[in-house]
Amino acid sequence: MSERERARTVVPFRAKVVEPIRLLSREERRSRMEAAGLCLFALKGDDVYVDLLTDSGTGSLSTQQLGAMMMGDESYAGSRSFDKMAGNFTALSGLPYVIPSHQGRGAEKVLNSVLVRKHSVVPGNSHFDTTKAHIEFAGGRCVDCTISAGLDSGAAHPFKGNLDVGKLRETIAHFGPRNVAYVLITITCNSGGGQPVSMENIREVSAHCREQGIAVFFDAARFAENAWFIKEREAGYADKHVREIVREMFSYVDGCTMSSKKDAIVPMGGLIAVRDAGLFEQLKTPTILFEGFYTYGGMSGMMMEALAQGLEDVMQEDYLRHRIGQVARLGAGLRAAGVPIVEPVGGHAVFIDGRRFYPGVPEDEFPAQLLCVEMYKEGGVRTCEIGANLIGRDPDTGENIRPALDLTRLAIPRRAYFQEHLDYVVDVVATVHEEQKGRTRGLALLHEAPGIRHFSSTFRYL
Numbered sequence: 012m013s014e015r016e017r018a019r020t021v022v023p024f025r026a027k028v029v030e031p032i033r034l035l036s037r038e039e040r041r042s043r044m045e046a047a048g049l050c051l052f053a054l055k056g057d058d059v060y061v062d063l064l065t066d067s068g069t070g071s072l073s074t075q076q077l078g079a080m081m082m083g084d085e086s087y088a089g090s091r092s093f094d095k096m097a098g099n100f101t102a103l104s105g106l107p108y109v110i111p112s113h114q115g116r117g118a119e120k121v122l123n124s125v126l127v128r129k130h131s132v133v134p135g136n137s138h139f140d141t142t143k144a145h146i147e148f149a150g151g152r153c154v155d156c157t158i159s160a161g162l163d164s165g166a167a168h169p170f171k172g173n174l175d176v177g178k179l180r181e182t183i184a185h186f187g188p189r190n191v192a193y194v195l196i197t198i199t200c201n202s203g204g205g206q207p208v209s210m211e212n213i214r215e216v217s218a219h220c221r222e223q224g225i226a227v228f229f230d231a232a233r234f235a236e237n238a239w240f241i242k243e244r245e246a247g248y249a250d251k252h253v254r255e256i257v258r259e260m261f262s263y264v265d266g267c268t269m270s271s272k273k274d275a276i277v278p279m280g281g282l283i284a285v286r287d288a289g290l291f292e293q294l295k296t297p298t299i300l301f302e303g304f305y306t307y308g309g310m311s312g313m314m315m316e317a318l319a320q321g322l323e324d325v326m327q328e329d330y331l332r333h334r335i336g337q338v339a340r341l342g343a344g345l346r347a348a349g350v351p352i353v354e355p356v357g358g359h360a361v362f363i364d365g366r367r368f369y370p371g372v373p374e375d376e377f378p379a380q381l382l383c384v385e386m387y388k389e390g391g392v393r394t395c396e397i398g399a400n401l402i403g404r405d406p407d408t409g410e411n412i413r414p415a416l417d418l419t420r421l422a423i424p425r426r427a428y429f430q431e432h433l434d435y436v437v438d439v440v441a442t443v444h445e446e447q448k449g450r451t452r453g454l455a456l457l458h459e460a461p462g463i464r465h466f467s468s469t470f471r472y473l
């Protein structure tokens with residue numbers, strides 16, 4: 012191992028408090044999976060050994076966060092913990108006005124209720140699902156301007172989350188700048204597999220929007236992971252500290268919404284931050300209606316303390332080096348075992364291509380969902396399908412939509428699992444891959460939940 016490689020394996024924390032987890036017997040796992048109707052969301056947390064369902068709200072708190080939580084100020088208005096949280100976010104981003112929310116989607120609801128009008132459009136890079144739903148709920152529409160490489164699972168590109176500036180220009184020209192509510196850059200691009208956006212792209216998008224008088228916002232859930240990728244992959248940033256990179260990223264935008272359950276490493280919370288005092292005033296009323304008074308917005312003083320410290324924790328470069336390295340190592344382990352993954356691996360998750368994993372299973376028999384089910388049965392590992400079940404039906408025709416990719420997502424909680432857990436996961440996937448090579452039948456929906464179906468629909472084996 013070279014010194015550089017060894018540096019990537021340094022783990023900048025150790026366990027002080029541990030949470031017991033347990034591997035159920037094969038027989039128990041099989042019966043729990045069947046009782047859950049082959050729906051991973053219907054399993055109990057205690058039925059799961061390694062839980063890779065999501066990286067949202069599942070990170071471990073640091074001793075500094077826990078210590079700070081004891082100092083939480085639960086004042087209804089003007090909480091000291093709010094000042095600390097808002098102050099830290101402003102120091103990080105340069106955005107002067109900060110409003111807390113109960114989680115990311117709360118921030119989205121408040122912001123879109125003010126900025127989006129009927130028939131307005133919000134161009135962006137593969138909007139996150141709740142974000143898209145909130146824009147539509149407010150009467151607007153999303154236009155996906157992700158570069159074409161971002162939609163191709165095999166394409167090699169260092170910044171697959173980038174927006175296609177040509178397509179963005181055309182979109183703005185087509186709808187007219189006045190009908191564009193704002194432009195949204197999601198960092199990193201979650202729906203695209205945690206793929207980063209380059210500084211150059213952020214700068215270009217921002218410059219064009221400023222010319223047109225259009226505001227630019229970040230969906231900033233994974234801002235720190237995005238900054239780390241810029242440091243590692245973009246010319247001119249290798250010697251800059253991530254803190255400087257984050258500051259420059261935010262200098263190009265007018266504001267952001269953020270789920271703090273991701274990079275800010277708290278179990279619950281979110282925020283909106285804006286540059287404009289007038290917009291800040293407009294946001295206060297919907298915040299009070301939907302979230303809570305604008306110095307707590309649905310968060311406790313304790314959680315705002317944890318968030319304030321989480322913003323510090325995530326700006327430690329040794330933390331980010333380990334974090335991104337851990338996800339990359341999981342990807343490398345799966346690749347070495349011959350498992351078809353989406354490349355390059357993003358910041359928070361590894362995605363397995365369900366169709367290539369089960370080449371004999373017809374595309375409409377939910378191969379990625381099948382893999383989720385089989386990984387749980389084989390080793391108590393819980394994952395999430397991002398594919399045919401998630402995407403649902405066309406609201407107009409009622410037909411099942413055929414997504415470009417049918418994926419099983421292995422999302423890695425922050426600071427929670429050891430390399431042993433992830434080596435175990437590789438072994439479980441490799442075993443399923445080896446033993447089920449010739450499988451020809453998948454799953455059919457048993458009970459299909461109306462609306463957002465992937466949380467509660469059940470399946471049967473074909």
Ligand SMILES: *Cc1c(COP(=O)(O)O)cnc(C)c1O
Pocket residue numbers: 067114115116117139141142197199201230232269270271272273280281
């Ligand atoms: C998680 C997430 C959201 C929504 O945040 P919640 O805290 O889950 O409500 C929005 N955008 C992105 C990119 C996310 O990852």
